[in-house]
Amino acid sequence: MPHSFADITPPIALTPLDGRYRAQVAPLVDHLSEAALNRARLVVETEWMIHLLSRSVIPQLRALTADEIALLRSIPEEFDADGIAEHAAIERETVHDVKAVEYYIKRRLQGTSLEPLAEVVHIYCTSEDVNNLAYALMIKGAVDDVWLPALHELIGDLASLARETASVPMLSRTHGQAATPTTLGKELAVFAHRLARQARRLVHTHALGKINGATGTYAAHQVSVPTADWQEISRSFVEHLGLTWNPLTTQIESHDWQAELYADMARTGRILHNLATDMWTYISLGYFRQRLSAQGGTGSSTMPHKVNPIRFENAEANLEISGALLDVLSQTLVTSRLQRDLTDSTTQRNIGPAVGHSLLAISNIRKGLSGLDVDADAMARDLDANWEVLGEAVQSVMRTLGVQGTPGMENPYERLKELTRGHRVDGEAMRDFIRDLGLPSAEQERLLALTPATYIGLAEQLVDQLDVSELPVSLGAPRIPEVSPTSREGQA
Known part of the structure; x- marks a missing residue:
């Protein structure tokens, strides 16, 4: 029987994002992993406690000191490999991940000035x-x-x-x-x-x-x-x-x-x-x-x-x-x-x-x-092999002249279609066709000077319309602001 990879330590990754492609996506681990979820829960729980006590929401409970606020905020900040393992051990007992977060915080309040206030952790909250x-x-x-x-x-x-x-x-x-x-x-x-x-x-x-x-x-x-x-x-x-x-x-x-x-x-x-x-x-x-x-x-x-x-x-x-x-x-x-x-x-x-x-x-x-x-040379060769693309230019000039009353400009689309559809047309054939159209001299010279490489309209200038400045840097509001330990605004 082949050896079971499931028994190898450290565990072998099941998905390519955690295996082959780990390096490219590693920054997301700080945000979207299970450990990141528990750290974010720690942030919410500790900030909720700070919020309630700093605003004297619960009567007869004292405000927090600056050191106590720092202690609470250090809990998610110091959530490391040992903390992850400890939370996992607690969760095996609670069989509830959020309850394990609550107990994890309360452990860190033991023996501190916040131990008497430990029941404020997760108070009034559903998971x-x-x-x-x-x-x-x-x-x-x-x-x-x-x-x-x-x-x-x-x-x-x-x-x-x-x-x-x-x-x-x-x-x-x-x-x-x-x-x-x-x-x-x-x-x-x-x-x-x-x-x-x-x-x-x-x-x-x-x-x-x-x-x-x-x-x-x-x-x-x-x-x-x-x-x-x-x-x-x-x-x-x-x-x-x-x-x-x-x-x-x-x-x-x-x-x-x-x-x-x-x-x-x-x-x-x-x-x-x-x-x-x-x-x-x-x-x-x-x-x-x-x-x-x-x-x-x-x-x-x-x-x-x-x-x-x-x-x-x-x-x-x-x-x-x-x-x-x-x-x-x-x-x-x-x-x-x-x-x-x-x-x-x-x-x-x-x-x-x-x-x-x-x-x-x-x-x-x-x-x-x-x-x-x-x-650019390969593109130039491709352009030079496709002179038929100038058919649009020629028939558009003919249409413009026709609606302006210039004689001999009838059926421009059909005449260019006969020349170009299903056929490769080289430069000389296109120029001969243009010379035989009876165009006014100014229009004829302009079309004779045209090549597939120069028939680009305003393409070059259109790039100037590209504006990638001031792209959004955030989905919305700023990061968590500092809370003064003496803040009493909005008291209940």
Whole structure:
């Protein structure tokens, strides 16, 4: 019998994101891993305790000192490998991850001045009060600190390459067929513009949060401290965490904001997929040369001449996986039976893979772009082999002259169709055709001077329309602000 890999220590990764591709997605571990979830829960629990006691919400309880606030905030800050193991051990006893977080905090208050106040930890909270805020902090951190900066860098790479190649003429291929020429830079600018637009949409998605009890009614809060303004306390706490308050929920925050975010991320991924397939095609046409050093040491195991566009192919596959996961998250998270079911619990644990595959794709596209050299000569040869694309220019000038009353300009489309459709036309044949049209001298000279390489309209100038400045750096509000230990504003 073969040896079981399940018995090997340290454990062997099941998914490629934690194995083969670990280095590319490692920054997400600080935000979207199980350990990150528990650290975020620790943040919510300790900040809730600080919030209640700093505002004297519970009568007869004293305010915290600066040292006590520092102690509470050190708990999530010092949550390390030992803390992760300790929490896991507690959870094996509680069989409840959030309750284990509560007990983990209380252990750290033992023997301190806060031990008499330990029961304030998790007071009035249902698990979902902690979870929804923890996930909001995690997702916001992952997008703000990792995914969005990576997207910005890719957009910057595209914008730079677009500007560098703004004047490099290239044959267009609408429907895969030779079409009106453009420039390479203009086509790359289109992708940079599309991606920048999606990035700007993200700023409109605010991470929502709630802390209002078992069914969203503040029932435990109100019966315990009826004199407190619990809606204001809830709002101020959620905003203190840098999130947007959701005033109306069931036991769970409805996750609609997450669905909106994932839809935008999935759409961005589909644009990136389009970019990857187009770059693959341009490489296959010879418009780019790939540098072997940038793609990897071996192009093919049997054909040593090959340099395969593996970065773009890898990106395609990972974007398809990411898009599927993001779509599932969007569809699943917006539904919860009555006041609560647990379908969102396991679903949200797959946010990491969804974002991870997207981040991996962005990384590969950037690496792919960095390993390309533009072959302007190959593009020029392609243009020179397709003079028939000037048929549009000639018939458009003829139409303009015809509607202006110039005689002999009848049926321009049909005459060019007869010359060009299904035929390769070289430069001399096109010029002979133009000379036989009876055009006024100015128009004839202008068309005779035209070549496929110069028939690019305003393509070069259009690159100047590309604006990738002031892209959003955050989904919304700022980080957790400092709380003065003597702060007593908004007392109950």
